[in-house]
Amino acid sequence: MSDSTSARGAVAAAATVFAAGDAPTGEAFYLPPQPLPAGEHGAPIWSAPLTGVAALVDAGVNERVLYLSETVHGEPTAVSGIIALPKTPAPPTGYPVVSWAHGTLGSADLCAPSRDTADSPAHPFNADPQPVLNALLRAGYAVVMTDYEGLGTPGPHPYLLGESEARGILDIVRAARALHPEISARVATFGHSQGGQAALFAAHHAPTWTPELELTGVVATAPASQIAAGFEASLLAPVTHEGFAFHPLFVTGAVSADPSIDPRAFLTDRAYELYVRDTESRCRVGLSEPDSWGGIKGTEIVRPEAVTGPDFRKLVERLAATQPALAIGVPVRIVQGLDDQRVNPAGTTALVDELRAINGADRITYVTYPETAPNPISPHFGVLHTDAEPLLSWLAERFDDQM
Missing domain, CATH: 3.40.50.1820 (Alpha/Beta hydrolase fold, catalytic domain)
Known part of the structure; x- marks a missing residue:
């Protein structure tokens, strides 16, 4: 051509x-x-x-x-x-x-x-x-x-x-x-x-x-x-980290790919509150602040009993597809x-x-x-x-x- x-x-x-x-x-x-x-x-x-x-x-x-x-x-x-x-x-x-x-x-x-x-x-x-x-x-x-x-x-x-x-x-x-x-x-x-x-x-x-x-x-x-593996490993961290600011973005991207994923099915109450409140109003650097995702421990993001549930597994599948x-x-x-x-x-x-x-x-x-x-x-x-x-x-x- x-x-x-x-x-x-x-x-x-x-x-x-x-x-x-x-x-x-x-x-x-x-x-x-x-x-x-x-x-x-x-x-x-x-x-x-x-x-x-x-x-x-x-x-x-x-x-x-x-x-x-x-x-x-x-x-x-x-x-x-x-x-x-x-x-x-x-x-x-x-x-x-x-x-x-x-x-x-x-x-x-x-x-x-x-x-x-x-x-x-x-x-x-x-x-x-x-x-x-x-x-x-x-x-x-x-x-x-x-x-x-x-x-x-x-x-x-x-x-x-x-x-x-x-x-x-x-x-x-x-x-x-x-x-x-x-x-x-x-x-x-x-x-x-x-x-x-x-x-x-x-x-x-x-x-x-x-x-x-x-x-x-x-x-x-x-x-x-290597997003899926890194995400799952981070959920075991009993500490806060500014890098957890990427987690609500992971969820948003996965839901955009598969709207059947319900974040409420696996996020803790605190994580879901931050997800709804901050994801569409703060830049990534703002999500890293202590009053947002930078102030939550890895172990406080996903409810332990939800990791085998269908919504969380679909989330991980979508992250693997990235x-x-x-x-x-x-x-x-x-x-x-x-x-x-x-x-x-x-x-x-x-x-x-x-x-x-x-x-x-x-x-x-x-x-x-x-x-x-x-x-x-x-x-x-x-x-x-x-x-x-x-x-x-x-x-x-x-x-x-x-x-």
């Missing part, structure tokens, strides 16, 4: 639903029209210039966009995100695209990257990857960044639900190409932490979900994996800091072994760093910056006829 042919196909399939200038301002931007307009997944609903701390300083164009997608249950939905284009003119073949998948921010809409403000609790986490994203722009890539389903827009965010994440990551490329025909069909997916897991799922689903796109590679930095050990038809680059205290390096090594068994050892590149760049948040984030130059070199090889 030629690039010009695929470009025309994408624009035809994802025509803009509303004319330019129709986008509401402020928070109303994130409230989709009801009913949702008809259109293919990836069709832009509306877009508007993006300013403030969420905008990338090395972009010639910064936009926020609301676009059509589809839930894993086949229902149309609207997803928000960011489109950034380089300051340099597009090459004759169009800008190559990197679709960025962000790490865990929570499920509350205020945490979304495209809604970021300087005083947002999520701001340090939204700002941290920007130097790497700006470097991609300077290298000539268009950068698109989904907020993910239900994060930014109304509704729970299906946390770690791989197919949902994949659709958000891929559909924003369609939306960007509909709005900017100078964007190529050649795409790489790239993500960190939750986003690393999501980028792998996007690469797996791309051939069937967005067949007009030409996926060239996937980079997963400190990807989330494992990104997938068939992927393009080169894969996994990156891990060995000083990471959030994503266990041993878990990433096990994931790499699984990916190599499925796809062949020659397709999977595994890069580790004994020490990562100092980072004000944690070494889990430092690995992004340590790997910035090698990342650019690897991507250039994937896009060698574009750059």
Whole structure:
């Protein structure tokens, strides 16, 4: 398929639903029209210039966009995100695209990257990857960044639900190409932490979900994996831990995949109270506070008698399904800091072994760093910056006829 042919196909399939200038301002931007307009997944609903701390300083164009997608249950939905284009003119073949998948921010809409403000609790986490994203722009890539389903827009965010994440990551490329025909069909997916897991799922689903796109590679930095085993082990801990903030997100993601799961059937009264009160109103960092999930012991999260019950077992099954050990038809680059205290390096090594068994050892590149760049948040984030130059070199090889 030629690039010009695929470009025309994408624009035809994802025509803009509303004319330019129709986008509401402020928070109303994130409230989709009801009913949702008809259109293919990836069709832009509306877009508007993006300013403030969420905008990338090395972009010639910064936009926020609301676009059509589809839930894993086949229902149309609207997803928000960011489109950034380089300051340099597009090459004759169009800008190559990197679709960025962000790490865990929570499920509350205020945490979304495209809604970021300087005083947002999520701001340090939204700002941290920007130097790497700006470097991609300077290298000539268009950068698109989904907020993910239900994060930014109304509704729970299906946390770690791989197919949902994949659709958000891929559909924003369609939306960007509909709005900017100078964007190529050649795409790489790239993500960190939750986003690393999501980028792998996007690469797996791309051939069937967005067949007009030409996926060239996937980079997963400190990807989330081994979720089910880690979750069950944590429930034995008789101590509090700020990392328990991820647990309500695990539940939300599992329920999004299987609405028959009833959290009341296994959560303790205290855990259920926190789940209802905080999950949709606090960013992940807020969920880690002592008055929220950071103040509850592992042994106080799930009622012991419920661990053999059907709802808890379905939860664990759904968490097991988040494992990104997938068939992927393009080169894969996994990156891990060995000083990471959030994503266990041993878990990433096990994931790499699984990916190599499925796809062949020659397709999977595994890069580790004994020490990562100092980072004000944690070494889990430092690995992004340590790997910035090698990342650019690897991507250039994937896009060698574009750059």
